[in-house]
Amino acid sequence: MATVPWSTQLSTDLAKRKAAGRYRSQRIRESAQGVNIQLEGKSLLSFCSNDYLGLANHPALKQAFIDAVEQQGVGSGAAHLLTGHSRYHQQLEEQLAEFIGHEKVLLFSSGYQANIGVIDGLMSRDDVIIQDKLNHASLLDGARLSMAKQYRYQHADMSALSRRLEQSTATAHKLIVSDGVFSMDGDLAPLPELLNHAKKHDAAVLIDDAHGLGVLGKQGEGLLAHWNIKAEDKPIIMGTFGKAFGTSGAFVAADEVTIETLIQQARSYVYTTAQPAAIAAATLASLKLVQEETWRRDKLQTLISQFRAGAQALGLHLMDSQTAIQPIVIGDDKKAIEIGNTLENKGILVGVIRPPTVAEGSARLRITFSANHSEQHVSQLLDALEFANVH
Numbered sequence: 001m002a003t004v005p006w007s008t009q010l011s012t013d014l015a016k017r018k019a020a021g022r023y024r025s026q027r028i029r030e031s032a033q034g035v036n037i038q039l040e041g042k043s044l045l046s047f048c049s050n051d052y053l054g055l056a057n058h059p060a061l062k063q064a065f066i067d068a069v070e071q072q073g074v075g076s077g078a079a080h081l082l083t084g085h086s087r088y089h090q091q092l093e094e095q096l097a098e099f100i101g102h103e104k105v106l107l108f109s110s111g112y113q114a115n116i117g118v119i120d121g122l123m124s125r126d127d128v129i130i131q132d133k134l135n136h137a138s139l140l141d142g143a144r145l146s147m148a149k150q151y152r153y154q155h156a157d158m159s160a161l162s163r164r165l166e167q168s169t170a171t172a173h174k175l176i177v178s179d180g181v182f183s184m185d186g187d188l189a190p191l192p193e194l195l196n197h198a199k200k201h202d203a204a205v206l207i208d209d210a211h212g213l214g215v216l217g218k219q220g221e222g223l224l225a226h227w228n229i230k231a232e233d234k235p236i237i238m239g240t241f242g243k244a245f246g247t248s249g250a251f252v253a254a255d256e257v258t259i260e261t262l263i264q265q266a267r268s269y270v271y272t273t274a275q276p277a278a279i280a281a282a283t284l285a286s287l288k289l290v291q292e293e294t295w296r297r298d299k300l301q302t303l304i305s306q307f308r309a310g311a312q313a314l315g316l317h318l319m320d321s322q323t324a325i326q327p328i329v330i331g332d333d334k335k336a337i338e339i340g341n342t343l344e345n346k347g348i349l350v351g352v353i354r355p356p357t358v359a360e361g362s363a364r365l366r367i368t369f370s371a372n373h374s375e376q377h378v379s380q381l382l383d384a385l386e387f388a389n390v391h
């Protein structure tokens with residue numbers, strides 16, 4: 001059989017992707033992250049970051065980072081289990097455990113690594129993992145890596161979850177996995193009901209609270225506080241610092257035996273360099289602001305209500321989301337890109353999300369809000385959506 005050179009094989013696939021409107025590429029941001037950004041020489045009003053509380057460029061975080069760099073340098077130089085675990089990392093783990101209300105916390109270098117580490121670290125070949133179809137890619141990847149049997153139920157369908165639990169062998173370890181706030185839809189996992197099913201079948205539960213942490217709960221404790229979950233019912237929680245916390249990295253919070261197991265068995269924890277101590281120092285500063293500055297969450301809610309009322313008045317079809325993630329489904333990929341471009345020409349940047357990140361035929365504008373937006377900014381967004389004739 002005649003073969004095609006390797007580079008031709010790749011470029012053929014890339015050309016196909018381009019033709020399908022699925023090509024992705026980076027764009028260069030010249031300014032700091034924020035609501036007004038410079039992107040490739042253009043000044044844009046951005047509704048396109050996960051910096052929900054507006055902390056990514058906060059002076060207190062910058063100062064904490066700089067001070068820690070002066071003391072500890074830049075690189076952590078080793079994994080946590082060698083000499084990479086600084087006193088800042090330790091302090092952050094202790095304060096987070098208190099904040100979330102779990103016995104122990106373990107830091108990971110990113111949310112992606114935390115998710116593959118926790119799933120692969122706890123589950124193996126004869127086990128069963130049951131997850132929501134709309135879960136983040138890293139949760140699906142973790143399950144694949146673990147070699148456990150994996151089932152995916154229709155989004156938030158608790159009777160489908162229950163059926164899968166009934167069908168699973170009684171002796172298999174079972175883990176139910178769900179996003180807390182769904183990253184592309186903005187809605188919440190039906191946690192109380194999910195926990196009831198888990199209890200009935202002695203299944204463990206892992207909640208990825210990347211988009212709930214800092215945003216939900218009185219002090220930003222996340223989804224557990226939102227649903228008022230009792231201490232003894234708390235599932236394993238994964239949270240990230242790259243979103244509302246405005247820094248970088250992630251953690252898993254759980255009881256002591258779970259965390260000890262992860263220290264021994266989570267390969268993405270053991271075999272990677274610890275994040276710089278200065279990142280942990282900045283995250284400590286962020287944790288303080290997240291807890292104390294409740295006005296940031298209040299402001300966010302005000303902006304969300306203003307947006308939803310305005311969008312409804314324009315006849316836009318909103319999703320069932322009360323969070324900072326407010327998607328507008330367009331459907332067709334190319335049409336979504338076109339609308340994104342029209343908005344950008346009006347100076348407004350929104351996320352344009354296409355398959356495979358979302359299901360076929362559900363390309364969407366992913367609009368996200370930050371406590372640093374003003375009501376004036378939201379009005380500008382609504383005007384631009386009206387102009388772009390989105391329906």
Ligand SMILES: *Cc1c(COP(=O)(O)O)cnc(C)c1O
Pocket residue numbers: 110111112113115136138179183208210211240241242249250
């Ligand atoms: C962003 C995100 C992650 C990954 O976190 P990183 O720290 O960016 O690697 C995991 N889960 C969800 C739901 C996310 O939105």
